[in-house]
Amino acid sequence: MEKDLISVIIPIYNAEKYISKMMKALSKQTYSNIEIILVDDGSKDSSFQICEKYASELSRVQAFRKENGGAASARNYGFRKSKGKYITFVDADDWITEDYIEFLYDLMVDNEADISICGYKKCFQYPVIFENKHNPVRIFTAEEALENLLYRRNLTNSPCLKLLKREMFEEFMFPEGMLYEDLAVVYQWLGASRRIVYSPDVKYYYFQRQGSSMHSSFNRKKWDLIRISERIRKYICQKYPMLEAGANSRLFISSLQMVREVPLGKKYKPYRIKLRKNIRWLRLEIFLDKRTDKKTKVLAIASYLPYPVLKFMGMFSAKMVMKLKIIQRY
Template sequence: MVSVIIPMYNAEKYIAECLDSIVSQDYQDIEIIVIDDGSTDNSADIVSDYQKRDGRIKLVRQENHGLVYSRKQGIRESAGDYILFVDSDDWLEHDMISALVRMSVSDNSDVVASAATFFMGDNRRISRNAAPEGVYQGEELIELKKRLFCYEDYTTMALLPFLWNKLWKKDLIQKYVLAADEKMTIAEDVAIGFPAILSAGRVTVTNKSFYNYRKTSSSMLNQKKDALKELENIALVYRNIKSVCADAGTEDYLVGGLERFIINQLFTRAYPLVENAAGLKGLFPYCPEIPEKVVIYGAGELGREIYSYLLKRTNVKCWIDKDAENLKAFGLPVDTIDGCRAADGDTVIVAVFSKRATDSIVRDLTGRGYKKDNILIFKMDDTLEHELIEKMIGD
């Protein structure tokens, strides 16, 4: 049996669609455990109505304790051999469970990792795992584990960093869910899922997308953040991962990759504190002094953080992203590269971690007449990474 665990908080707008996609699965040997984390809307009532029509649904009510606590409750309530996590505002393809169970059984895999489809406004985008499709065991699995946190660069992990695009054997994942620090409010999926994968004996990767993730405006817009609180959260995730991996004897797989993941989190969640720790007045690691006029290329997590930081400190002439039209619908003041009125002498900050993407962007910009010397890219070495983490978080 597969236990489908759905943590829920104020999801009245989407929970029906989510449940419809699960009760209609072509694999019927499932239980659906909804953990209502103190919702104040009609979410629980909607689930109760479904529960009356389908005996496989179990509703567990609790006071608001957060996502990690809710997942723990789901694990404790579960009776299945497999675990599938689902967010309450997302939905599944009708054959997700049957397909992943079939792969797990035929490959004898502890975890099956699929692709996922992200819906943002009117656009949809399929994200696939960086690691090629296939069954990983032996030396191939060891290599996958070594590159799990950092497959190519600061943003590319070997597998998508989510719990919900994977089917887990319960006897693998439950230990890591129950060991997770309940105070974690960021990167919980990585802190739980990746240490579990490091302990797996066999992993299956498929390029087919079965999970549909809804990207909302609240998840896109840069909300006001408490940088100190964010730093505390990042440190908590860092130490939690190191601790559980040390207990499992898998800490050797963390060398290098975990630090790059933490660098990503520091730059996208607590950038003002990164600047302070670096001891520079400029824009670390781009330039020692902030230019008088800048163009920012990139509206991902790093781009949004850099934009917020520079907006109060200099003249941001324009903010460019290849997906500008769709991002505008989410309230981001982004423009296309053709719509940007930049002068020859303007400095361009390429706010992108990926080296592959950065190289492509630089080629595009220089091809449009931008001077290469005025294009600044993200670049750090291992020593600088280690020193920054040591200053901000410690060992």
């Protein structure tokens, strides 16, 4: 009996150097009933030509090209072209193990879950050294999963590393025209789920490279991070009020992240005033919350530093992460 069709959706933008590595990993998947949807988001390099080549050679690969609209737009476009019962997203410049899809599928089916999630590892260069560990599986209710996400424990806001039912994504698609679109939708997937299964076994390798959209200079679109974090807080307060402290923690971290992004110029003063206001009232909530980890409480203490000093420390820390290749959660 043939297993369910799984759609693998890959948004692509100027990724000519990386597509072949991901396609090599997908061609070796132990789960065979997959369709691979390549969506070129208006690349300026030869990415689409490479996608067409794979589509002409492999029957389960489809290549599409659209005007540039961002990763959210490309993923939504790919979903509309897909036919799978289950959906998973991977990025062209990342890497997956040969059993990535089968692992997530078995995890979901065996545990009768709405979403299955695997572990990941951040890398800065190829080749990847695969980990072959078998860790205990955890089952979450929606509330437990949201708590885990808000406090940045095991679960992440990445749409990758996850397998979800088609109807789940159909209900909560990516908001287009925004940055941090992952943050805007993953919490809704978890909140609408009856059962989420997670394994820390590393099956996905996320490559951090300079020049990506999340590591570029400031523009007003980056304020989407605050808008989305406030939206999350409103959602939590309405549907899961017992997790309000966790939503406060998420907004506090987002505000600190934005401190290093917003310039000190006069025209950005309204942004800085808003960030100061957020930080001042949220840090007290952080101190009082027993579920907050020590690292976040240290950040709350550091937030008493003058704004320019706090901004400098944030920028310096970000540079050191890239220079020293320090692994951080995202």
